Amino acid sequence: MPRLLRLRAAALTATAVLLSAVLGGCGDDGAKNEDLTQQQLSWKACPAPDEAQGGGPAPSPLPKGGEWQCATMKAPLDWNDPKGDTIDLELIRARTSGSESERIGSLIFNFGGPGSSGVAGLPSFGEDFETLRTRYDLVSFDPRGVGRSAPVFCENDQQLDAYFQQDATPDDASERTEFVDNTEDFNQACEQNSEKKLPHVRTTDAARDMDLMRQVLGDNRLHYFGFSYGTELGGVYAHLFPKRVGRAVFDAVVDPTQNPEQSSLGQAEGFQLALDNFAEDCVSKTEKCPIGDSAQDVKNRIAALLNNLDSKPIPGVFPRELTQSAATSGILQALYSQDLWETLTEGLKQAYDGDGSILMLLSDSMNGRSKNGEYDNSVAAFTAVSCADAKPRYDTAYVQRKLPEFRAASPLFGDSLAWGMIGCTDWAVPGAADHPDVSAPGSAPILVVGNTGDPATPYEGARKMADALGKGVGVELTYRGQGHGAYDSKNTCVQGAVNGYLLDGKVPPAGTVCT
Template sequence: MKLFPVRLAVAATMLVPVSLIAGGSAQAAIPSVRAVPVWTACAAPTPLQGSGEKPGTLRDGTPWECAKLRVPLRYNHPEHGTIDLALIRVRAKPKPGQTRIGSLVFNFGGPGGSGVATLPLAASTYLKLHERYDLVSFDPRGVGESAGVRCLPDKAYDALLALDATPDDAGEQRTLLDGGRDFAAACQGNSGRVLPYVGTENAARDLDTLRQALGDRTLYYYGASYGTELGGVYAHLFPENVGRMVFDAVVDPDGDTVGHSLGQAKGFQLALSNFLTDCAKRSGCATGRDPGRGAAQITELLKGLDGRPLPTASGRALTQSHATYGIASALYSKESWKWLDRGLGAAKAGEGDLLLLLADALYGRDDKSRYNNLQPANTAINCADTSDRYTPADVSRELPAFRKASPVFGEFLAWSILQCTGWPVTGAAKTVEVSADGAAPILIVGNTGDPATPYAGAHRMATRLGEGVGVELIVKGEGHGAYGANACATDKIDTYLLTGTAPRNGTVCG
């Protein structure tokens, strides 16, 4: 996913002018891989990866294997040291008469999501692909156990996330800015060595190093949400190494920080409207039979939480910011709408537990009150990538457009544009470069009801990749991503990855 963000307003600090990316041309060479990863049985995911149980085997008995891949911290200055990337795979199990194609590498988005923790949880969705591919994922640099960015201790992070993210006066604004400043200082203090080098271009170079280590001539790849941005940058840098690649839930390559946030405001408002319309068809819906009135109820709920949070059994309070996050969390998938209905109903009754639980799922907070590094990595990678740095005055100027786009999420997302203001390293550019002339066809999958990466971004990605490269598959549905949620799209993606035959450009799945 490209996260509905914990956008931290960071007070101005001294910017360190450093080189964020590898430098050189798009064709700059990567050092050849000299060592093959040593694959062994996997341990349980660490707290930085999200915790959980040790992966054992797929249901067909194939065991999970884990390894480390050593890469340069700075590709253009390998003498500055290395970092280890955490890897996971399950080897292909072809049926009689079938042959293995290669390794299919997954990035599930964020940025900041641990592939090592996520792939075993999602693998049952990809069993058809497992017949002919090794399924492989990794923690990108700065994520999980790949030199994962560390910032605040857990209790301090609890306090930070409870701050009012839509300040109403100068005092609340100072408190939010101070919280952001403390967060940035903690990230610099704990992870300053890697912060300048966790951007997407370096991650794309890591992808090509991984391709070599896996022994594939070209990269077979499935990227979701931010994984589409990473895939697009890879295709730009290494068009000759593009194999069968799928981008699902596509990040708009033309979007700057304001554009992405405004697009999310519109996308989440649309998803909320669709939820309310669906909910109104069922008896007992917490928001009633009138979608318009239901939307007003949610706005009133959030307004009421401003300064008057709801209690929960855990002792933590459901703040306005937590509730906004919890609502957004449930809109990522239509399957979660039932939990949103229940959470809103409980909140109307004065209980904040379920909405807080939904927010925690998006924050990366587990049932032992520990945070993985999803949000610190998300901030670090976004701020390494973007050169945008805004002020509270910029937010004030943008607020009317955001409020118009979304009465529920607009103000929250307007303040989110301060995420990288005062970050201790400079950013690369306003937008990413994804042109990939000469690359093999890449399947671009856009869902018309996607709240986090609105559909328009898929069309722009297909266009920017270049003529004959981006092949667009349009999916009419709800939720963030189509694979496994839409049977038509899943079938066409499987067919492309297994046979190399892409659907006709502009194909529509209802």
Template sequence: MDTRRLLRTSALALATAGLLISGCSGGSSSPGASASASTKDGGLAPASALQPYYAQELKWRPCGAPGFECSTMKAPLDYDKPDGKSIKLAVARKKATGPGKRLGSLLVNPGGPGGSAVGYLQAYAGIGYPAPVRARYDMVAVDPRGVARSEPVECLTGKEMDAYTQVDQTPDDAAEATRLAASLKNFAAGCEKRSGAILPHVSTVEAARDMDILRAVLGDEKLTYVGASYGTFLGATYAELFPDRAGRLVLDGAMDPSLPSRQLNRDQTEGFETAFQSFATDCVTQTDCPLGTESAADASTRLKAFFAALDAKPVETGESRKLGESLATTGVIAAMYDEGAWPQLREALAAAMDGDGAPLLALADSYYEREGDGSYANLMYANAAVNCLDLPPAFTAPAAVQSGLPEFEKASPVFGRGFAWASLNCAYWPTPATGAPHRIEAKGADPIVVVGTTRDPATPYKWAQGLAEQLDSGTLLTYEGDGHTAYGRGSDCVDTAINTYLLEGTLPPKDKRCR
């Protein structure tokens, strides 16, 4: 299991299923300082220095499915040196279809960090968002710096990544802990070797400043935005930096930027335990449940025993890779993002317990975005690069993880050990963190809708409560249900509330709850 702290929306179910949690703030300056020093054309730098970026004209070309256009936007590689090198960012849009008056651009981000916003737009948002929204808005996406089509961070070869994903992440002794630490060091070294020039410049603050350039280039006075999962932190950061330019923002599956990395990881461990208990409670009522038909507690015991058996003896998958504990745990985690995947998980667990690890391996591969040819998308690489820049590491050495195991195992008897050890990932990162946990208030911003799902595994509901409380203009919309994020996932109540806000500017009633 690799818990690279990835957050992603589940709108595409397992096609875009993600990993674990992200960090919080980042950038070369504190966000508060950036906001207070902002100028009309974009933040800390003098207006003249950033003016060429804000004045650029995008050249659009057809791309992907009919109706979609793509372009390339430039931004400073280093906002402290705007006259220096630039970076190219991939942008895509699908123009408003009508009827009705066009309301401007609606920027979307699916989370990660590391998720491709352009891919999300083309595969889902541009065709799957509610028709009234697509009729009135140009649907727009930009791959954040270091992600997918925007000068992607690269770290390992496909074979190296295969080996990395199979490392035992629940070490039983000092030797295994040393091997895990060595794999994390090797991952970080690969990123520095292949992408060292961009690693210091992929923070969330910088990505938010890029969004403001895009807002201006598109001709919008204010940013209209729907961010899911990690995308909520990106959107909240934008509102903090540019409160006067923050329009209608929807932050779905919200993060709490005030929490340090260790607490974020622990909270998410608890979130996945809550989600698994919901799955287990349902599973034991099904005739095909491979974890028994007695109780959720019994199902947890059986799954933990199964993981231990795989740790001792992996099962065959029909290819050179075998299904060990790490990949099996990753496969289970992938299915927690969307309750629609529960039947698939039951079948995969049953097959693995019968000696065929291929279905559960397929779930793990979807989580890592591993292609059939053995190559990987840059999701995991960008995820680590942003996370490790945005927040100081949760743990700095194996001994620190050992001391923290009890609290993680209390949060989740099934997943706690693996999540605790995975929290060591940023300890060996070559670029020091530039961000720190802090409250985001965004005073002066227009009303912002924060959405939380009560049994969300990746972004626990209390994070949405925390962000809505911090934001000076935040309004919390609650979805009582399972899965990661809520908009566009089957709740007419949620969708109607958000559509009304986006189209009319009318906020959901205070303390609105949907089922």
């Protein structure tokens, strides 16, 4: 069921796999009165990711030799009571492949969400960052509430199967009541299973964790690479600690000036643009497009499929059926990356023939469901962080008034993104603000990379982030491409600019455009 959809395309790793225990919490563990900045991390070989991190095998050896190492860092549960109870935060690193004399420090990554496991995610992109490893230890982490870091839990696997199958675009009073009831059940389960953690998973808390991490890792400044929601986290860090920012890059940039409604509306426009581009690409190929005779015909047939699934689901992944909601999530997941457009084409072609398995596997990837039916905790963490961060609360009457605007932005996705706005209604913890504060006067330059074809974090957000960071801080770079993010597109211009800044401190001219 779509909400704000700030998920990083790290989920594409899970998609590839799909298509071919009780975790530590918080408590008094003897660290109450210690200076946590002086703790020594015990780095060891990484275990296999657990269920909350998405499962799978232990990370493979690094491309050029060496092993991934994991450690646990203690942090205060409540940053307003730093001498009180602590939580465990899980970290992963790859030591630099270069000489110690050339080493700059640690480069900390966040791959988005909120809710994505950095411990599971960083090894998935190991080859992408080998150049950066020549001068940095590559480090990532499970933010608080995520994976192995005091994870938030809500509903169990069976309940989540039903939750993601429900009708997320209610058409009448009865369906609206059921939709609201299901949302309230989910939110109450979060409170029942994670009550002590919910007030302490805000982005400001994670930013303070990163500053503690910086100190424990022995760095004077925080060198940082954030993607998607990770750009918001990086911006909040820069606001709180501007003098401690080192070399930082934001890619797939969240617009920090928007409230949840504006963000959802922007995503409706962004995913509609991605769908338009997908349809045009299919019909422009020399071979006949198998899912439509024209770009408009492609979109019309998709709309007809979703309309039919609203009342007549088709077989998906046994024993589940492909509902309208699951199909919508599957299409959205595929639009995150141009690499999945061929998979989407095949999935639609099969669905028109009555087989919904590929679209359902894409939907499962979006929702964090493994092939064995277990869910990671990304959706629970996404909800907990988003609702603790954002002050607005929307009800059904408000959403109904806004539906025409959302439908104008996206005839296909407008309804689902509009109804996703009620996800924080009656949440146990009040939201902190209308939108994050990322103003960072006095910070070192931050390279802000926007992709003109990004569906999840529309391109305009990069300019808004650069402006909000402040004059002389935000440096905007444009990539004219497709998909969520720019660096992992392998575009040599983008990678050259990013690597030049992170490795050599060379800030590209503001307004640089890569094609």
